[in-house]
Amino acid sequence: MSTAFGDPVLPGFRPDPSICRVGADxxxxxxxxxxxxxxxxxHSRDLVNWRRLGSxxxxxxxxxxxxxxxxxGLFAPTIRHHDGLFHLVCTLMDGPGHFVVTAADPAGPWSEPYWLEGEGFDPSLFFDDGPDGDGRAWFTAAxxxxxxxxxxxxxxxxxxxxxxxxTGPEYVLWSGSRAGARWSEAPHLYRIDGSCxxxxxxxxxDVDHSVVAARAAHVTGPYRGTPGNPVLPPVRKGPVTCTGHADLVxxxxxxxxxxxxxxxxxSAIGRETFLSGVTWSDGRPVFSPVGHTSPLHPLHDDFATLSADWSTLRTPRAPFWTTGDGLRxxxxxxxxxxxxVPSLLVRPQEQPDCDVSTELHFAPSAPGEQAGLAVVLDDDAHLLLLRTEEGLVLRHGPEVLACVPVPPGPVRLGVRVRGFQHTFAHAAPDGAWQDLATVEATFLRPLFTSVQLGLYATSDGHPSANHAHFTWFDISYPRRTSGATDIDDPEM
Incomplete structure (x- = not known):
């Protein structure tokens, strides 16, 4: 087997990847x-260095x-290219279900959704237009x-x-590699060496995640498992676990x-995108080991514009933010x-250990008004360091974990993240950092999603004309000594 690639190629909240190639892209x-x-x-030209095109x-x-x-919401998508057009299928859970959107340019614009019939999740498309195919296209799902x-x-x-x-009849292709198999999902079809x-x-x-393979002479089956399934066995221990949900290119x-x-x-990073080399043995894909040597890329965002990496929780009907002079x-x-849809903007946490900070200009003008720094798994599990009428308050949901008075004027807010340990701190714009509290935040342990880091403001159920002004947002990483994984805080 070939050696491990430097991974993850897309760190942070990047689960369920699907990939396709068009020429050299x-x-x-x-x-x-x-x-x-x-x-x-x-988009990438080398499969290792990726650039966000949009959504x-x-x-x-x-x-x-x-x-x-x-x-x-949106479960696992699949992207494919056919006859000059990109087709992307996905499932909106608890909504209308499966859909496809199309685009001539993957940077967009993408079409409005075309809703597709059928139950389930994890849809995929297979365009059987190779030299051994019949030119038809197929939709699969679990x-x-x-x-x-x-x-x-x-x-x-x-x-x-x-x-x-x-259109046409439905075919049941597969229910698992063995009797009693659990959660056969994420199907993808390919035509390789004349067979499907x-x-x-x-x-x-979770840790029993694996990849299995089956072959058939015809696209509609019958499919028979390849010898030696699973082709990517469960990885329960090591630097990278839970590997699976693979798509070949x-x-x-x-x-x-x-x-x-x-x-x-x-850590609370959750599921990320990795890359594996694949070779073939008697028609069976052989996956190279998945390791990790992820580079660290510090971030400084002064919000000249809002980059594509920032997300909102659910669909905003109108922007609740402005940029250009910081973020308001x-x-x-x-x-x-x-x-x-709260006034919340977040971006994925990309490394287990990081230092996050921002400078906040905000004066509460009514009871309940608050704004500050957010560490969010979802709207049930999060930590908030907020400026309120009472001073700085650290909250875990409705629970107040710590509180400290601060003088009027700008304040810097920060958190040092070391695995599940989160140490919150504050400082005057030209002062030294002062620790407020450390939280062992194991309640942020993810399953499907991941922890995201960002900025939040609310008037707590009441109308308000106020706003919170964040002049910048930084993510940096602790220095590491040779052979060590422990930390030396560069900024906090």
Missing amino acids: YYLVTSSFEWFPGLPVF ALDRPSQLDLDGCEPSR RVLDEVAGRTEIWMREYLPGERRL LLLTAEGGT QTPDGEWRAALLGVRPG LQLRPERLGDRA
Whole structure:
């Protein structure tokens, strides 16, 4: 097997990757769940260095996340290219279900959704237009048969790309690599060496996550498992675990790679995108080990514009922020935890250890008005360091963990994140940092989504004309000594 790649290639909240190639260009999308804009799209020329192009669903008309529960919304997408057009399929859970959007340029604009029939989740498309194919297109997805037992099956129907709809009979392709298999999902079809390869995930998305493969002479089956399944066994210990949900791509020189998800244990980062080399043995894909040598890229954002990496919780019907002279957040009645759209902007935490800071200019003008720094897994699990009428308050949901008076005027807010340990601090703009409290935040342990870092403001149920002004937002990383993983705080 080939050596491990430097991973993750997309750190932070980048689960369920799907990948395709057009000429020398690679395009990749990931899940986004309850966060807006939906389905981030990335571009690369070497499969290692990726650039965010935008999001496929960046207009409220495309994506209604009203009332969306945590870890619901947009599940695993698939991106494919056919006849000069990109087709992206996904599922809006607890909504209308499967849909496809299309674009001539993956940077957008993408079409409004075309809704597709059928149950389930994790949809995929297969354009069988190679030399051994028949030119037809197929839609596959997973659906639940018994949720308690984790029993699922993979089904398929023909897809008409010109009409963006399904047609014809349904075929059941697969229900797992063995009797009692759990959570057969994430199906992708490929035609390799004249036969059809079905690649699926199995075992659930935790430490039993794996990849299995099956082959068939015809796209509609029957599919038979390849010898030695799973082709990517569960990884329960090590620097990267929970690997699975793989999608294959062939390079221009004929080599194969897989984009897949994995987890670095011991932090709240959750599922990230990794890269594996793939070779073949008797028609069976062989995955190279997944390691991690992730580079550190500090961030300084002065909000000249709002970059594509910032997200809102659910779909905003109108912007509640302005940029150009820092970031100004409107104080609105919505609160984090209301299943609404609070005045919250976040971006993924990309490393287990990081230092986050911002400078806040804000004076509460009425009881309940507050603004500050947010560490958010979802609207049920989060930590907030907020300026209020009483001073600085550290909250875990409704619970006040610490409080300290501060003088009027600008204040810097910060948090040192070391795995699940979060130390919150504050400072005058020209003063030294003072620690407020340390929280062992194991309640931020993710399952489907990941911790995100950002800025928040609310008027706590009452109308307000006030706003909070954040002049900058920084993420830096502790210095590491050779052979050590411990820290030396550079700024806080």
